[in-house]
Amino acid sequence: xxxxxxxxxxxxxxxxxxxxxxxxxxxxxxxxxxxxxxxxxxxxxxxxxxxxxxxxxxxxxxxxxxxxxxxxxxxxxxxxxxxxxxxxxxxxxxxxxxxxxxxxxxxxxxxxxxxxxxxxxxxxxxxxxxxxxxxxxxxxxxxxxxxxxxxxxxxxxxxxxxxxxxxxxxxxxxxxxxxxxxxxxxxxxxxxxxxxxxxxxxxxxxxxxxxxxxxxxxxxxxxxxxxxxxxxxxxxxxxxxxxxxxxxxxxxxxxxxxxxxxxxxxxxxxxxxxxxxxxxxxxxxxxxxxxxxxxxxxxxxxxxxxxxxxxxxxxxxxxxxxxxxxxxxxxxxxxxxxxxxxxxxxxxxxxxxxxxxxxxxxxxxxxxxxxxxxxxxxxxxxxxxxxxxxxxxxxxxxxxxxxxxxxxxxxxxxxxxxxxxxxxxxxxxxxxxxxxxxxxxxxxxxxxxxxxxxxxxxxxxxxxxxxxxxxxxxxxxxxxxxxxxxxxxxxxxxxxxxxxxxxxxxxxxxxxxxxxxxxxxxxxxxxxxxxxxxxxxxxxxxxxxxxxxxxxx
Numbered sequence: 001x002x003x004x005x006x007x008x009x010x011x012x013x014x015x016x017x018x019x020x021x022x023x024x025x026x027x028x029x030x031x032x033x034x035x036x037x038x039x040x041x042x043x044x045x046x047x048x049x050x051x052x053x054x055x056x057x058x059x060x061x062x063x064x065x066x067x068x069x070x071x072x073x074x075x076x077x078x079x080x081x082x083x084x085x086x087x088x089x090x091x092x093x094x095x096x097x098x099x100x101x102x103x104x105x106x107x108x109x110x111x112x113x114x115x116x117x118x119x120x121x122x123x124x125x126x127x128x129x130x131x132x133x134x135x136x137x138x139x140x141x142x143x144x145x146x147x148x149x150x151x152x153x154x155x156x157x158x159x160x161x162x163x164x165x166x167x168x169x170x171x172x173x174x175x176x177x178x179x180x181x182x183x184x185x186x187x188x189x190x191x192x193x194x195x196x197x198x199x200x201x202x203x204x205x206x207x208x209x210x211x212x213x214x215x216x217x218x219x220x221x222x223x224x225x226x227x228x229x230x231x232x233x234x235x236x237x238x239x240x241x242x243x244x245x246x247x248x249x250x251x252x253x254x255x256x257x258x259x260x261x262x263x264x265x266x267x268x269x270x271x272x273x274x275x276x277x278x279x280x281x282x283x284x285x286x287x288x289x290x291x292x293x294x295x296x297x298x299x300x301x302x303x304x305x306x307x308x309x310x311x312x313x314x315x316x317x318x319x320x321x322x323x324x325x326x327x328x329x330x331x332x333x334x335x336x337x338x339x340x341x342x343x344x345x346x347x348x349x350x351x352x353x354x355x356x357x358x359x360x361x362x363x364x365x366x367x368x369x370x371x372x373x374x375x376x377x378x379x380x381x382x383x384x385x386x387x388x389x390x391x392x393x394x395x396x397x398x399x400x401x402x403x404x405x406x407x408x409x410x411x412x413x414x415x416x417x418x419x420x421x422x423x424x425x426x427x428x429x430x431x432x433x434x435x436x437x438x439x440x441x442x443x444x445x446x447x448x449x450x451x452x453x454x455x456x457x458x459x460x461x462x463x464x465x466x467x468x469x470x471x472x473x474x475x476x477x478x479x480x481x482x483x484x485x486x487x488x489x490x491x492x493x494x495x496x497x498x499x500x501x502x503x504x505x506x507x508x509x510x511x512x513x514x515x516x517x518x519x520x521x522x523x524x525x526x527x528x529x530x531x532x533x534x535x536x537x538x539x540x541x542x543x544x545x546x547x548x549x550x551x552x553x
Contacts, residue, residue: 050075050092050114051195054432057123060154060174062181068123069154069180073116073432075195076227078219080111080206085219088112090227106199111206115220116195118430119228120154120185131183131234131262131549134221136190138242140213140449141442143193145422147240151528151537152179153187155429157421159529162392164413168420177534182542183236183549186224191216192442194422195433208442209450210465214249221254234549237264238541241494241525244269245467252456252470255477263482263548264471265541268491268525269499272466273451277371277492283464287333290368291325292498297374298354299489300391306356306378314489314522321354322497332367371492375405385409390524391490410524415440472507475515482548483516486540488523488533496520517544 053074059066077092079085087098092114094100102109122130135152137144149157149172156175159165179185189196191207198207207216225231239247244266251264270276272288277296280289298321301307302314311317332339332347348362357377362369369377375386376397383400387393387410395409419440426433455469475481485503487496503516519540521533528534 050077051433051436054430056430058154058429060176060178060180062176062178065181067178067180070121070123071154071430072119072121073426073430075114075116076220076223077112077114078216078223080113080200080203080212080216084110084112090223107201109200111198111200111203113191113203113207113216114195114197114199115191115216116189117220117224118148118153118187118426119224120180121228122180122184125184127229128232131236131545132186132230133179133183133236133238133545134186134188134217134224135238136188136217136243136246137240138244138246139190139193139441139443140210140242140245140451141190141193141208141447142242143189143196143422143438143440144187145194145418145438145440146526147238147528148187149418149421149425150526151177151534152185152238152541154178154180155425157417159414159417161530162390164393164395164409165417167416170417170420172421172425177528177538179538179541179545182545184233188217188220190442192447193439195436195438204446204448205450208448210245210249210453210467212450214246214253217246217250218253218257221250221259222257225259234262234545235259236262236545236548238267239265240267242270243267244494244499245271245465248467248471248474249453251481252474255474255481260478261481263484263544265484265544266486266499267527267537268487268494269485269502270494271468271471271499271502273464274466275495275498275502277495277498279372280370281368286464287330287368288498288501289370290333291330292501293371293374293492293495294325294329294351294354295321295497296391296489296492296495297357297369297371297378300374300386300492301354301356301378303392303490304356304379304386304394308353308356318489324350324354325497329367370404372404375408375492376402387490387492387524389491389493390488390526390529391492392524414526414529468502468506475506475508475512479512479515481515482544484519484540484544485516486519486521486527486537488521488525488527490522490524493525 053072056071058071059068077088079088087094087100089095135147137146154175155172158171158173191198198204206212237247237250247264247266248271251261254261274286275288275292277289277293295318299314299318302310302317329347332343345363347367348359351362352359361377375388378386383397384394385397385405388408390410393410393413398406423438451465453465453467456473485499487499489496521527523530523533528537
């Protein structure tokens with residue numbers, strides 16, 4: 001779960017033309033009327049100063065309606081503590097009169113994070129009327145180039161369906177499924193990713209962890225609302241993958257600090273890491289990861305035609321699998337060593353009927369198969385490794401004798417196009433970061449994420465992150481808050497059944513369950529790589545925002 005998508009080296013796209021409808025105007029851009037600081041400075045920034053923001057204009061047609069927008073690419077600096085953060089101005093410098101004696105060297109100064117963002121504002125919108133949606137990917141340690149360049153930005157990368165395409169040049173097109181028809185958009189790169197940087201003493205420790213990351217994003221939201229005078233606008237969060245973990249924490253932190261959100265959207269969710277398909281054998285005695293993953297395994301087997309006598313439709317099939325998962329399968333796992341051998345054989349046979357993986361394999365594995373083991377075993381006789389984040393993808397085995405998948409064919413197929421797209425678009429269209437390195441992720445030998453969490457009330461387990469209490473408390477404190485959960489059936493990274501299980505086990509009054517809506521797709525983790533699913537994703541998200549932007553009216 002700690003990994004999201006591997007990052008690959010850029011090919012030669014940067015010299016290729018962009019085939020997009022948006023064309024930033026040649027004249028020198030001006031700051032939007034609602035911005036509180038000058039942003040179009042052209043002089044080079046010093047190493048200790050924020051790079052100058054870049055402002056461009058564009059237009060995109062959504063649903064047949066042209067939308068003119070202003071794009072701002074820039075950074076905001078946040079501190080590593082509330083007291084330090086309060087002394088930092090919007091320009092990233094300490095405010096006059098701040099009681100702080102800065103060392104000369106940046107590496108000796110208190111830790112700060114420069115958080116890079118790209119904001120899109122619809123032009124001529126009445127002040128205070130437009131919703132603003134904060135959007136981010138997960139990882140943890142991933143940039144937001146995927147949601148930006150694949151789902152909701154005004155330009156998107158074109159990918160072939162479930163294939164590893166040819167290398168660059170790639171095709172970028174105007175995104176008719178951008179979310180700009182429903183909301184202004186803010187794509188945020190987490191500290192240490194994209195053009196975001198962590199600076200100062202012990203900076204990685206100050207920002208690389210469940211709780212410090214959530215606090216950094218909370219401070220960013222506060223600063224952004226102040227800079228662009230958006231405090232009275234409807235506000236939404238949209239997180240994907242580990243970004244849903246962040247969203248649960250952030251929803252609570254914002255509510256605690258005086259910001260009631262209109263809604264939070266969870267795409268490909270993981271709130272309780274005990275529910276993960278990744279390595280549950282390392283957490284013995286906790287069997288959720290096995291029975292909650294089975295429906296995703298069955299969906300994968302159904303897609304690859306490995307289910308014996310499989311039905312024509314996946315929905316009725318999955319209902320049967322879900323019933324078995326929570327019933328006979330969960331009961332068998334919970335019995336542990338007391339499970340009678342004849343029942344163990346019967347359950348193994350049933351597992352084979354749902355997954356196409358031999359009953360003998362299930363029996364030998366003590367009925368407990370991780371997502372990675374399944375990815376390797378499903379098509380092993382063909383020498384094929386099945387994808388993890390999107391199990392429709394497949395690729396040759398790297399090691400025919402390994403017990404688990406050695407890589408994710410989906411990540412290998414999608415990383416390079418997204419990397420190329422964000423670098424080309426950011427520099428050639430947004431005119432930002434010409435001399436900077438865009439980091440698709442923060443991953444590396446020195447990257448360490450503190451997967452620890454203190455929930456509201458302080459009663460948590462050190463061994464596992466579970467942010468369900470954060471979302472529960474936020475929903476109870478703000479009973480008008482609306483939640484939408486979405487995901488793909490073919491996802492072994494964050495399973496759709498596990499996500500549903502989490503939502504239905506939140507510690508909230510039964511009537512608040514009505515505040516949660518659900519939508520699932522016949523796709524994988526990044527549902528938007530398939531255009532029909534992207535179209536539906538846009539519709540569900542736009543409808544959710546429009547339905548909840550003025551809930552009291």
